[in-house]
Amino acid sequence: MKFETTLFYKSLGFLCVFCASVVNGFALDREAFTFTNYDLKVQVEPEQHRLGVRGTITLRNDTQTPQKIAVLQVSSSLDWRSVRAGDKAVQFVTQPYASDIDHTGGLSEAIVTLPQAVAPQGTIELEIAYEGTITLDATRLTRIDTPVEAASSTDWDQISPGFTAVRGVGNVAWYPIATEVANLSEGNSLFEVLGRWRARESASRMHLHISVSRDDGEAPQLLVVNQASCQVLYEAMGRSSVTSADCTYQPLGLRAPLFVLGTYGTVDRPSIRVYNLTTHAASAEVYAEATEKVVPLVTDWFGAPREKAQTADLADHDAAAFESGALLLTPISSDNSKQAGLAAAHQLTHAAFSSFRPWIEEGLAHFAQALYVEHERGRPAAIEYMGLHRFALGEIEATSTVPRSEDEANRSLVNTTSEELYRSKAMYVWWMLRDMVGEAALKKAIAAYRPEQDKEPSYMQRLIAAQTQRDLEWFFDDWVYRDRGLPDFKVESAFPRKTMSGSFMLTITVDNLGSAGAEVPVIVKFKGGEIAKRIEVHAKDKAVIRVELPTEPQEIVVNDGSVPESNTTNNTFKIEATDK
């Protein structure tokens, strides 16, 4: 809210008539309306780099007060042509609005005066038209000093005769949105704005009719959309061809509708279709085979895939990969195909399971990757794999040394817009839950999940609680509903005692100096072997465990790396040899 007024007036300088007639002293609430339905006809002309859109959108007033003004935003490279309500043209003014939610670093805003105020929870349908070009543009990154090459390998969206890829909100606003300003130079601002938009739109519906026409005599390119149930048609007549796709996203969930057009070959298998550039045909085969091999593991955990996973090749071999739902856009090279099983575990999980809550949707997909590594190479390898994520997690947790209570709520897994948290931290949370309640119970809880019944943040906890006797409230409080940082375990003391039978009884006190509790493995090493036990240690608390050993204990290690910790330098405890 605090940016709104300053930026608003800055961009207003050139258009002052508008201050008096429309704004009239009160600030615009750009996020007042949720777009509950889109019905769009999208015309793409690759030779002209052109996009033209007509259709209807339905807006619902989600504020407590009647709204007379609606804001519609598209990429700054597109222009508004008309806005109508109930067959009548409505008054609207357009202005540029600087925001990094679009690759161009700006939006074309239509500020629409509605025919009548829309009551709270009321809706209005608008007929809209806009058009323009979409070319490679990494302004939002280059203006914050990202080197040009890196910037265009990240913001690779464009419409062009050779290759077209247009991602949705967050990359290219090619369908209307309404958001407050996002600024890449201000911390997490872009992800916060994007997170709010996605949460508002997660129950919305979008119907798209995309049609691509070419008159240059070239064969039609393959059209890839992040909705496997799309109906795609190819028609050619003489030198002209039309490719069209009819797609419905219902609900949108966390997906931002996107389309890609490429001169692709395909490798089609029961669970995946790979769209590859002709030079990458061999790698595409490897990729598809590797994916099929992961299907049983993913099915066992998350159910059978409900849609076919899709992978589409990107020509720039440095291009940053991008995922949306079960579609992965990535350069398919022989290098990447070695990692295909790992990528497939993630992608197939999205194809099998979906939630509009990022910590569940993405957390489970990353958890599936750790399960895949464990399945292939064992638990230590999986923990090592998760440790690669922990670096990012350690950094982000370290910046919040003393979490304030509002941070605890904002940065909690149920609310966060930070990818490190809803990807890396959530992955660990699922792994810890599996260690705590067991594989069978967790699988049953996941199988019982119904996105339409997920009305409150505690829904998942209740599904898991139904499968176990354990109290999990404290765990969800520390890790999911609040961000209490990470635990910090330390063996406070260890007392070995020789028993009558000649074995050793070791009494270990584990201290948790951190503000988040966890159940952590304790490994006791002795001459000839080791024994691992698990112990629940709550935040800022201690717990005691007794371990019986065949010979004298030598060393205790708390945590095998499966619980993320803020400090791991204090995890080993040497036991002094007792006098013989």
Ligand SMILES: [Zn+2]
């Ligand atoms: Zn994902």
